[in-house]
Amino acid sequence: MEVDKMPKKLPTVVYKGNAYFMDHRLGEFRTIQPPLEFIPFNSELGREIYQEYVVSSMDEPLVIRCPQCGKILFEGTRRQAKKVIIYCTHCL
């Protein structure tokens, strides 16, 4: 499949007016605009940006599918998903 070969788009976060890529593989944030900066997750600034990411990602859309049959079990935001228990009635 052609789609599988495409690099995964990195999540982004905006902190204090600067936009950063969030690279879990390297464990760091990277500035999107030059000058290029690398901020490890495990640094003071890195922890602040991570906190911002957690808060802002709560309102991002989220789709949860059953890993077995692929049926859509939930559509909403991460914030909404926190309060519900999701299971597949088809595969249970």
Ligand SMILES: [Zn+2]
């Ligand atoms: Zn299922």
